[in-house]
Amino acid sequence: MALSVALFISFISYFFTWQEDQSRLSAFSDRNAETTNLLRKFGASVGHFFIYKGFGLSAFIFPILISLTGLYLFFGLDKLKLWSKWIWGLIMLIWISIALGFFADERPLLGGLVGYEMNDFLQDYIGNIGILLVLAFALITILVRLFNFSPEAIGKFFSDKRKQLQTEFKSEDTPLQPAANNGSITLQTDSALEEEEELKLDTYTHKKDIPPLNPESGLDVNLPQEEEHIDLEVSEVAEEKEEGTLKAEQLVKDFGEFDPRLELGNYKFPTLDLLDPHGVTGGITINQAELEENKDRIVNTLKNYKIGIAQIKATIGPTVTLYEIVPEAGIRISKIKNLEDDIALSLAALGIRIIAPIPGKGTIGIEVPNKNATIVSMRSVIASKKFQEAEMQLPIAFGKTISNETFVVDLAKMPHLLMAGATGQGKSVGLNAVITSLLYKKHPAEIKFVLVDPKKVELTLFNKIERHFLAKLPDSEEAIITDNTKVINTLNSLCIEMDNRYELLKLAMVRNLKEYNTKFKARKLNPNDGHKFLPYIILVVDEFADLIMTAGKEVEAPIARLAQLARAIGIHLIIATQRPSVNVITGLIKANFPARIAFRVTSKIDSRTILDAQGADQLIGRGDMLYTQGNDVTRIQCAFVDTPEVAKITEFIGSQRAYPSAHELPEYVGEDSGTSVDYNISDRDGLFKEAAEVIVIAQQGSASLIQRKLKLGYNRAGRIIDQLEAAGIVGPFEGSKARQVLVPDLMALEQLLENEKNTP
Numbered sequence: 001m002a003l004s005v006a007l008f009i010s011f012i013s014y015f016f017t018w019q020e021d022q023s024r025l026s027a028f029s030d031r032n033a034e035t036t037n038l039l040r041k042f043g044a045s046v047g048h049f050f051i052y053k054g055f056g057l058s059a060f061i062f063p064i065l066i067s068l069t070g071l072y073l074f075f076g077l078d079k080l081k082l083w084s085k086w087i088w089g090l091i092m093l094i095w096i097s098i099a100l101g102f103f104a105d106e107r108p109l110l111g112g113l114v115g116y117e118m119n120d121f122l123q124d125y126i127g128n129i130g131i132l133l134v135l136a137f138a139l140i141t142i143l144v145r146l147f148n149f150s151p152e153a154i155g156k157f158f159s160d161k162r163k164q165l166q167t168e169f170k171s172e173d174t175p176l177q178p179a180a181n182n183g184s185i186t187l188q189t190d191s192a193l194e195e196e197e198e199l200k201l202d203t204y205t206h207k208k209d210i211p212p213l214n215p216e217s218g219l220d221v222n223l224p225q226e227e228e229h230i231d232l233e234v235s236e237v238a239e240e241k242e243e244g245t246l247k248a249e250q251l252v253k254d255f256g257e258f259d260p261r262l263e264l265g266n267y268k269f270p271t272l273d274l275l276d277p278h279g280v281t282g283g284i285t286i287n288q289a290e291l292e293e294n295k296d297r298i299v300n301t302l303k304n305y306k307i308g309i310a311q312i313k314a315t316i317g318p319t320v321t322l323y324e325i326v327p328e329a330g331i332r333i334s335k336i337k338n339l340e341d342d343i344a345l346s347l348a349a350l351g352i353r354i355i356a357p358i359p360g361k362g363t364i365g366i367e368v369p370n371k372n373a374t375i376v377s378m379r380s381v382i383a384s385k386k387f388q389e390a391e392m393q394l395p396i397a398f399g400k401t402i403s404n405e406t407f408v409v410d411l412a413k414m415p416h417l418l419m420a421g422a423t424g425q426g427k428s429v430g431l432n433a434v435i436t437s438l439l440y441k442k443h444p445a446e447i448k449f450v451l452v453d454p455k456k457v458e459l460t461l462f463n464k465i466e467r468h469f470l471a472k473l474p475d476s477e478e479a480i481i482t483d484n485t486k487v488i489n490t491l492n493s494l495c496i497e498m499d500n501r502y503e504l505l506k507l508a509m510v511r512n513l514k515e516y517n518t519k520f521k522a523r524k525l526n527p528n529d530g531h532k533f534l535p536y537i538i539l540v541v542d543e544f545a546d547l548i549m550t551a552g553k554e555v556e557a558p559i560a561r562l563a564q565l566a567r568a569i570g571i572h573l574i575i576a577t578q579r580p581s582v583n584v585i586t587g588l589i590k591a592n593f594p595a596r597i598a599f600r601v602t603s604k605i606d607s608r609t610i611l612d613a614q615g616a617d618q619l620i621g622r623g624d625m626l627y628t629q630g631n632d633v634t635r636i637q638c639a640f641v642d643t644p645e646v647a648k649i650t651e652f653i654g655s656q657r658a659y660p661s662a663h664e665l666p667e668y669v670g671e672d673s674g675t676s677v678d679y680n681i682s683d684r685d686g687l688f689k690e691a692a693e694v695i696v697i698a699q700q701g702s703a704s705l706i707q708r709k710l711k712l713g714y715n716r717a718g719r720i721i722d723q724l725e726a727a728g729i730v731g732p733f734e735g736s737k738a739r740q741v742l743v744p745d746l747m748a749l750e751q752l753l754e755n756e757k758n759t760p
């Protein structure tokens with residue numbers, strides 16, 4: 001610090017004495033040569049060195065930096081900051097020196113030799129205009145970096161000033177016109193405020209009526225004060241609300257709406273040419289002779305049973321043709337329905353379905369398969385106007401209806417889908433069609449798939465898009481789950497994700513994912529509070545029967561829970577099964593999957609299990625399917641997407657820039673971990689005893705049982721199971737099977753707990 005003071009004095013003095021002292025500088029060692037600088041020879045020399053030969057006026061930065069260094073060392077402050085001060089100081093030193101050398105070239109002392117020479121040098125290469133540009137650019141850079149001068153900051157400064165002035169202006173205004181206090185509120189457009197105003201006016205007139213009564217009754221009614229209080233509160237709330245929205249609006253104005261796609265801004269959606277037209281270029285080819293023949297056979301068969309037909313009309317679909325008949329008056333519909341087998345016999349065709357009557361149309365429908373079915377290519381349904389212009393959250397193009405219209409539905413509205421069908425009838429193709437539809441419409445930021453594939457081969461192609469579209473558990477290597485025990489962890493992790501999302505929705509005060517994301521995009525939710533853009537999560541299970549067989553209730557419970565609750569927070573399930581028997585599609589699951597698809601099944605019972613109606617047993621296979629979402633059953637020819645096409649699409653997406661890793665699901669600590677921990681009795685869960693009783697009564701040691709009976713979360717139930725194991729009530733974790741219960745009945749349990757208390 002002393003050095004900096006010495007330099008400072010020398011420099012100041014140098015400016016006044018430099019001319020006198022200049023000639024004596026060479027005689028530094030001569031003691032008789034006198035200098036006039038306040039610090040004599042030292043002052044004259046350092047001044048000459050730093051100012052004349054160095055940086056001119058800006059040399060004062062040196063004593064400033066040295067004194068700062070002294071202060072930092074003295075108080076032991078952060079050295080890193082000191083370094084940055086030196087760096088910035090030196091940059092400023094050079095800038096000022098060059099600038100002064102440029103602008104004050106007739107006074108070379110101001111810019112010093114460095115400033116002069118640098119200008120000279122630069123002039124040769126970039127000229128005066130070039131130097132000006134370099135100086136201006138450097139100045140802006142320094143200001144922006146050092147003082148955070150940005151257009152936004154300047155804009156904000158002025159808008160803050162304006163607001164401040166406005167509030168000052170308002171508050172100055174108010175005392176002048178107390179009666180007009182209400183008037184200032186009318187400026188705000190909020191309807192709630194207007195209501196307040198009315199309310200206040202009412203009370204005001206009411207208040208006016210009261211005073212004459214008061215003196216007589218002797219009551220001390222202090223109404224005005226209360227009024228004022230209410231008034232204040234209202235305006236505060238309004239201001240607070242306004243501040244929040246103003247801030248969001250300002251952010252949107254400055255940076256635009258939040259764009260979740262920005263991180264993969266260059267992502268290209270798959271193109272149509274990746275899909276194969278499957279030889280179908282035009283529409284369906286109509287075989288007129290076949291049509292006539294079928295019509296005649298229907299009419300004749302019915303005539304044989306004395307059923308007259310008033311009218312008959314044919315609608316040709318890709319796989320089946322629908323003949324709509326209007327029977328003559330007086331014919332009972334049940335009579336026609338009973339003739340189903342006879343008509344099928346006379347038409348000698350598989351897959352006749354009679355719809356009597358067709359809902360909403362006063363006709364009876366007979367569906368007859370075409371001799372040559374037309375393949376509905378995925379390409380044609382994806383290219384259709386209906387799909388391309390679909391204003392849906394999760395549009396799925398399933399295929400074509402019987403009247404050859406493209407059938408597009410919104411998965412978000414379904415909200416979950418159950419698919420069943422015997423082997424080889426088109427289930428896997430159907431699943432691929434669903435996933436392909438979504439890949440053609442959604443950006444990787446907006447949707448994530450959790451794929452469960454116990455068959456191990458069906459969904460492997462999607463491995464290529466792992467870092468774009470898949471989600472997985474933090475510690476798992478493979479994104480596509482083929483191991484049934486891992487499925488349980490993933491399902492439970494999805495339940496945690498669901499709970500987390502509900503928490504976020506609650507904080508944001510919205511009811512569903514769409515509203516939440518809209519609010520987040522409008523920058524009304526602060527990411528510092530844990531808010532983030534939430535993608536849809538689609539869980540696809542290819543062979544559900546296999547899962548239920550190996551993991552049973554442990555899978556059923558989280559699936560049912562997700563199906564019941566996950567619709568609002570954007571988790572949707574698509575579950576496919578080969579065996580639609582009642583122990584696979586249980587009542588609990590069925591109740592939560594209103595949207596169901598049946599490919600061809602082998603028996604009427606299977607058809608009833610899936611659709612609650614028969615008909616699926618009469619389909620012709622190869623993608624012929626029935627879709628229901630409640631009451632109506634629609635027959636659809638599923639769009640065909642072959643494995644090479646899926647490979648091309650995943651290749652196309654996979655070759656693009658991706659996220660660093662697959663989307664991470666929350667970590668789930670399974671039942672098998674932490675079992676060796678010895679739980680202290682006092683640390684036990686509050687519901688430990690109830691849980692123990694539930695387990696002992698049911699003689700089944702599973703966390704999901706505790707969950708269901710005591711309505712607990714997964715984590716808590718898991719912890720209780722660990723405590724039960726530590727207490728010797730249940731056995732160790734046994735994979736997919738429930739744990740063994742080591743206590744035979746409630747009496748024994750009571751005794752065990754009593755003994756525990758008594759042992760120190």
Ligand SMILES: Nc1ncnc2c1ncn2[C@@H]1O[C@H](COP(=O)(O)OP(=O)(O)OP(=O)(O)O)[C@@H](O)[C@H]1O
Nearest residue numbers: 422423424425426427428429578622623638639640
């Ligand atoms: N929509 C469709 N259009 C035309 N043909 C189809 C369609 N869907 C399926 N097929 C034909 O049926 C065959 C079997 O389909 P898929 O592999 O989807 O059956 P699956 O029900 O998944 O059988 P599994 O349960 O054994 O896996 C396909 O290879 C294809 O030839």
